[in-house]
Amino acid sequence: MDNTALCYRQFGEPESVLQRETAVKAPLQPDMLRVQMLLSPVNASDLIPITGAYRHRITLPAIAGYEGVGRVIAAPVGFTHLLGQRVLPLRGEGTWQQYVDCPAALAIPVPDTIDTLLAARAFINPLAAWLMLNLWPVEGKRVLLTAAGSDCAILLGQWALRRGATEVYGIHRSAIHADRLRAMGIIPIAQQESDSVRAIAAASDVVFDATGGELAQTILSAMRNSAAFICYGLLSGQPFSLQRHFPPMHWFHIRNHFDALSPQRWQTAFTEIWPLLAGSHYSDARLLPFSAWQTALADYRQAGRDHKPLLDFTCDTP
Template sequence: MDNLALRYGRFGEPGSVLQPDMSSPGPLMPGCLRVQMLFSPVNASDIIPITGAYRHRTPLPTVAGYEGVGVVIDAPEEAVHLLGKRVLPLRGQGTWQRYVDCPLSMAIPVPDDIHSHLAARAYINPLAAQLMLTHYPSAGKRVLLTAAGSDCAILLGQWARRLGAETVYGIHRSAIHADRLAALGIIPISQNETATIRAIAAQSDRVYDATGGRLAEEILNAMPEEGVFICYGILSGQPFRQQHARPRVEWFHIRNYLDTLSVEEWQAAFRQIWSRLRTSHYSEATLFPLTEWQAALTFYREAGRFSKPLLSMGL
């Protein structure tokens, strides 16, 4: 059984440092599942560690990728009922490979009615959106989203509205996102409409920001003092400065919450995610064979895309 994996042994631009590697999986460790992967997405959270942004907690060499879906092909005696079933093999090995071993307790069973293209993307963005709305509730609040065309913001906006947000505005960079946002009940604002952004920010109770940089600073300077600014990404690549003590700035990193979840809470979180995803709009998927990973990275960088690149692991 040969395993094709995308590994990197140094940090840098993903197209340069990722290297296809063919090897045979070793013996399955006790308490683990072996999963034959079906699909794995390309997310910002996959790309950024490769560049070295988190080098202090990224041991090398390693396999890229944090989420995906596959079929269990080997399991310990207590989990033989999972053989042939789809799971999300999470918090174990990197997922940009054909075979992944993961701890049994961290594997998430996939309901039969959930399509594999959706299941492959049910971890990073849905869990982040769910946790942010739990810790920084939106009920009765006026909400502003940046990078509103992104998968995480699309879920944040939909779920904030369901949870009782008074209004939800979404700042988008490409005009192609405006109609989709409006159809979801998210009021679209172009990133170029500086005066409008300031006016909306001045009335916003919650800002969920994935952009950072100058846009974050403009919003912070306009927000009311009692507002809360939640930063969960810096897609601009630029940090921002908070010039005043208020409004309150909260930094959200999903990894800070994972170790606080018991196994029962971890599994329960995904039962809630499945329930929410069934009735949510999410981007479509564009498939790329694992051997065409460079094309998938190029597609990921395209501005204004509606579709999420998925690596297809088919043998």
């Protein structure tokens, strides 16, 4: 079986180092599923590792992509009931390829009620939001989000309100996000309105930050010592320095929590996430053929983007 994948053999900007490569797929190993991919999104978490930011845990050559949805075409004994079913082939190989092998016990079956476009984006951002709200409860608290138009932030905001947050504020860079945030119950704050940002930061109990850089520094300098600041991304590409008078600061990396999730707990997490996700606002999706991956990356980098580009493998599968 021939398999086409987006590979990188050195670290660098994804547009420069990614290449489509076709090779014979290795035989399926015991206890593994083989999944024919349908859709896979483009996320920051897909692109940042390609640059070499996490080179200490990546062995080259590597296949890009961390999430997506596909259909099971081969399964070991005990999992044959999954043949023909849609699953999330997680924690195995890179997902930007036509065929993905993943541990059978960790593949997440997709309920029939969940649309394929939604299922393709049900891992990185939903699981991160779910884990963070479990780790830092928000009931009775005022919550502040940065990069509020991003997929993870809009889920954090909606689910925080469901969990009893008194108010959720969302800092956004592009005005295109303001109306969307209001419709979700999130109070929009323009990032360039520095006085408003400082005032809300000073009154917030929990901050979930995805940007880092100058904005994180501004928020931290205004926060009370009794508040909590959780950094789960550096979309600005800029670090920030901590000072003694700042409130407690916590780093969240989703990968650090995988080992604590047994296969049973892993499956249970998604039984909780599916209904939450189905009942939430999420960004629109834009499908682009797998062969047009460069266009998908350019689309992802558009300022003020209000949709998620997805690689569509059904256009390329022989």
